[in-house]
Amino acid sequence: MKIAITGHSAGIGKAFAEYLESKGHEIVGISRRDGHNIRIIPKIIQQVVPCDMLINNAQAGYSQTELLYKIAEAWQGDRTKMVWTISTMMTKDSGVPDIPGQSWTALAEYKNQKRALEDAFYQLKNKCAMCLIRPGAVATQHYNQAGVDAADVTVWVKTVCDFYIAARSYALWPEEISLGFRSGAPRI
Numbered sequence: 001m002k003i004a005i006t007g008h009s010a011g012i013g014k015a016f017a018e019y020l021e022s023k024g025h026e027i028v029g030i031s032r033r034d035g036h037n038i039r040i041i042p043k044i045i046q047q048v049v050p051c052d053m054l055i056n057n058a059q060a061g062y063s064q065t066e067l068l069y070k071i072a073e074a075w076q077g078d079r080t081k082m083v084w085t086i087s088t089m090m091t092k093d094s095g096v097p098d099i100p101g102q103s104w105t106a107l108a109e110y111k112n113q114k115r116a117l118e119d120a121f122y123q124l125k126n127k128c129a130m131c132l133i134r135p136g137a138v139a140t141q142h143y144n145q146a147g148v149d150a151a152d153v154t155v156w157v158k159t160v161c162d163f164y165i166a167a168r169s170y171a172l173w174p175e176e177i178s179l180g181f182r183s184g185a186p187r188i
Helices: 011-022 041-048 063-074 104-124 141-146 153-169
Strands: 002-006 026-030 053-056 082-086 129-135 176-179
Touching: 002 011, 002 041, 011 026, 011 153, 026 041, 041 063, 053 063, 063 082, 063 104, 082 104, 104 129, 129 153, 153 176
Parallel strands: 002 026, 002 053, 053 082, 082 129, 129 176
Antiparallel strands: none
16 A cells, blocks of 8 residues: 655654554655655645555644645545544643643644644545544653653554554444553553
């Protein structure tokens, strides 16, 4: 499968790219570090449309939402193509969390941008195959810098992928996945 991943050079996007590539998938990496700014939607669409799947991960203002609209339009009615839209569990909380070293205003903007993304997901989810994925605290650069307990990013990505694949093998269709971290939670 040919999978486009925005923000593939760091954090969750990088972990998805590494894990899925290890499973034999062809990865089309899209990140600013490689000269692919997701704010330039026409250029990004050209890279994504030939793929079988998009992991819509990179967030830059409202560009992630704009990309979702454009790919839903391009893939409308094609149930063989899939979009995983990466949001945040923060959208379900009232207020803005306190994360050491993070500006509450920046977090509030981020939360509002992700809420717009989720609104777009709900408007578009019947246009093409989509799954909304909400990470909780995952050990990416922001959480690592803040010293907050968070899930290992590699373990989190593997769990999301394995859950999704297992569900699909039983003809189940995960529409939304919220997966967070709880320090001290019992292991089964």
